Amino acid sequence: MTTNRIGVFGANGRMGLALLEAATIKEQTQLTGAYVRSSSSLLGINVNQVNSAADNSVSFSEETTIDNVDVLIDFTLPAGMKNHLKTAVAQKIPMVIGTTGLTSDDMALLHDAAKHIPIVFARNYSVGVNVLLNLVQTAATKFGDDLDIEIFEAHHRHKIDAPSGTALAIGESIAQAKGWDHDEVAVYDRSQVETAKSQNEIGYSVLRGGDIVGEHTAYFATMGERLELTHKASSRMTFALGAVRAASWLKNKPVGLYDMQDVLDLK
Numbered sequence: 001m002t003t004n005r006i007g008v009f010g011a012n013g014r015m016g017l018a019l020l021e022a023a024t025i026k027e028q029t030q031l032t033g034a035y036v037r038s039s040s041s042l043l044g045i046n047v048n049q050v051n052s053a054a055d056n057s058v059s060f061s062e063e064t065t066i067d068n069v070d071v072l073i074d075f076t077l078p079a080g081m082k083n084h085l086k087t088a089v090a091q092k093i094p095m096v097i098g099t100t101g102l103t104s105d106d107m108a109l110l111h112d113a114a115k116h117i118p119i120v121f122a123r124n125y126s127v128g129v130n131v132l133l134n135l136v137q138t139a140a141t142k143f144g145d146d147l148d149i150e151i152f153e154a155h156h157r158h159k160i161d162a163p164s165g166t167a168l169a170i171g172e173s174i175a176q177a178k179g180w181d182h183d184e185v186a187v188y189d190r191s192q193v194e195t196a197k198s199q200n201e202i203g204y205s206v207l208r209g210g211d212i213v214g215e216h217t218a219y220f221a222t223m224g225e226r227l228e229l230t231h232k233a234s235s236r237m238t239f240a241l242g243a244v245r246a247a248s249w250l251k252n253k254p255v256g257l258y259d260m261q262d263v264l265d266l267k
């Protein structure tokens with residue numbers, strides 16, 4: 001097996017720094033690019049000075065200077081991801097994407113790009129959440145119709161998008177199993193609603209605070225019992241190592257759009 005050379009966009013972000021470390025410590029993988037914006041004060045600085053566990057032969061460089069890379073990884077914001085996607089398509093480099101908060105237009109761009117390069121896009125790169133995406137489908141279909149389904153998520157105070165990408169992925173997985181259109185059954189705000197909830201609903205609630213890495217619970221509540229399926233991430237390295245694993249899996253794949261369930265063979 002040849003070494004997989006990894007370039008990381010948004011290398012100074014919370015996930016970016018974890019990805020620098022993951023690409024350094026993972027076997028058969030080499031960190032070869034740590035990309036930041038052209039305005040960044042980190043340009044030219046060794047990554048090792050910001051994360052001592054990251055490869056000391058790499059310095060932060062401009063995101064327009066990609067070279068010597070087999071797979072690019074992007075955990076940034078939607079605007080950044082879209083620029084990075086254009087670069088990856090232009091240079092025909094496979095891409096692993098974890099950025100959340102994407103609109104349906106952004107998703108259409110991803111689908112188009114995946115006609116030209118192989119892409120893994122997942123809203124959560126942990127093993128646990130990807131197993132959970134299957135478990136919620138079982139739970140959603142084993143109770144009768146007299147069932148209330150709610151999803152709760154909690155994240156750190158800096159998180160911008162809500163509900164989290166993972167919460168939406170869980171809801172979409174449930175909707176698929178129930179044969180529902182997710183957009184029609186998703187309820188994000190009950191503050192203006194003056195009627196009792198209907199059973200064909202997936203309700204979302206959100207907490208933001210402190211340094212919570214990421215917690216998700218799907219509730220299946222009926223009369224007399226309630227099932228709660230919870231996943232808790234306690235380190236960003238879980239997501240980063242998952243993304244680097246996805247990058248190794250992706251290296252020689254044909255063009256197309258894949259997800260972490262493909263990587264983990266969970267479909």
Ligand SMILES: NC(=O)C1=CN([C@@H]2O[C@H](COP(=O)(O)OP(=O)(O)OC[C@H]3O[C@@H](n4cnc5c(N)ncnc54)[C@H](OP(=O)(O)O)[C@@H]3O)[C@@H](O)[C@H]2O)C=CC1
Nearest residue numbers: 010013014015075076077079080098099100123124125239
């Ligand atoms: N799929 C998964 O498993 C996971 C996904 N995520 C997602 O990853 C994303 C990043 O999260 P996190 O690391 O906490 O966020 P941070 O805010 O810590 O980092 C964001 C990074 O993106 C860069 N960035 C933002 N906008 C642009 C742009 N327009 N062009 C280029 N670079 C840009 C920032 O650069 P600068 O500092 O210069 O602004 C920074 O490096 C979020 O969408 C989050 O939801 C997070 C964890 C797991």
Ligand SMILES: O=C(O)C1=N[C@H](C(=O)O)C[C@H](O)C1
Nearest residue numbers: 100123159164165166167214
């Ligand atoms: O922003 C984060 O931190 C996370 N974002 C992802 C999401 O939106 O689901 C995944 C993880 O929960 C952490």
